[in-house]
Amino acid sequence: MTGGGAAPRRGPLSGLRVIDLTQMLSGPFATMLLADMGADVVKVEPLIGDDTRRAGPWLEGDTLRSYGGYFQSVNRNKRSIALDLKTDAGREALLRLVDGADAVLENYRVGVMERLGLSYETLRERRPGLVYTAIRGFGDPRSGESPYMNWPAYDVVAQAMGGIMGITGPGPGQPTKVGPGIGDVFPACLAAVGTLAALLHARETGRGQFVDVAMYDSILALCERLVYQYSYTGEVAEPHGNGHPLLCPFDVFPARDGWVALAAFRDHQWRLLCDLIGSPESGADPKFATNAARVEHSGEVRAVLSAWTAVRTRQEITDVLGGQVPVGPVNSADAIFQDPHVAVRRMLVEVEQPGADRTVTIAGTPMKFIGTPSADPRRAPVLGEDREAVLLEAGCSPAEVETWRLGGAFGEPSAPPGPEMPEALT
Helix, strand or coil, X not given: CCCCCCCCCCCCCCCCEEEEECCCCHHHHHHHHHHHCCCEEEEEECCCCCHHHHCCCCCCCXXXXXXXXXXXXXXXXXXXXXXXXXXXXXXXXXXXXXXXXXXXXXXXXXXXXXXXXXXXXXXXXXXXXXXXXXXXXXXXXHHCCCCCCCCCCCHHHHHHHHCCHHHCCCCCCCCCCCXXXXXXXXXXXXXXXXXXXXXXXXXXXXXXXXXXXXXXXXXXXXXXXXXXXXXXXXXXXXXXXXXXXXXXXXXXXXXXXXXXXXXXXXXXXXXXXXXXXXXXXXHHCHHHCCHHHHHHCHHHHHHHXXXXXXXXXXXXXXXXXXXXXXXXXXXXHHXXXXXXXXXXXXXXXXXXXXXXXXXXXXXXXXXXXXXXXXXXXXXXXXXXXXXXXXXXXXXXXXXXXXXXXXXXXXXXCCCCCCCCCCCCCC
């Protein structure tokens, strides 16, 4: 059984060491991106592990239940050590890990790391070049004290407040959550980008810095259209179903066996589309001549296209339109697993599942590097399985590790109560 640290690191971030103090989704997704690119990500977990270890789904026949699919998917390529940061010994072990690290990422609520004596300022004193990235619901007071600073946040809250739910749904007055946890995943992507930018600066200057990413801010940035639309026109953007308020056709259309997405809003694309579906008169109709005109008559445009798509299968539609105008089937998971594009791009990869007699499939990385390719993904770690290797690599002696064990860092002896550890953000 081989974990995240079993094979040599490969990829453009090979040689970078990251201490991962994150839990749930946003932080682990950010550090997963760094690990996918070759960084050595050491996941420092509480003694009971990241909450998502217990979230499932579970593989039938898994005798260990070390973790389910949720944890496996976003914690691949990492190594794990479990520390009780409420103890002096646990904090000292973490500080030794930080001494050899390039970056630390955490997604605790405001003030948690300060109460533990592990604030950015404390860590910076030990390692001036350290990059410290925090993902919080409403940001960190170091870069702007939000009135919601102490509010906990999860994906659905970020989607609601950041604006994406207000422009998603079947129609006005029907806000809808986006399916994937975009309120976590997009802040995670920005956190990874911000971390890499700060690391580049640190490499050039020797000075690290604090990188602050708020989930609310991130979703607001993702919804940039509603901002400029309101500024330019005073119009409050609302849900428009699968269509677009400024582009037409740009929508999802019925097929005999499902749905297809179709976007041909450029005027020459519209004329070509009409020729391909055998309706050249629609391409020549003055009321459909420009994108602005088609937006004004979007219901009629939809009727023309739906009449053609509804009597054909998705395959028949893409056989005619594929490669000519932007089109694609609305895929479910089973269709994705059969798509040759996904296979050739290695977007489905198999990894071990501890305690099971077969491999499982997780999403691959979309970042492909020709000059510095990353290694194939490795499974997520069992809780604490890399403790000895991680600490010894950090320069800790066996005697120090034993002292920390006796001090309760790893949870074996009973430890006196310490400061509470509020739950992490997602």
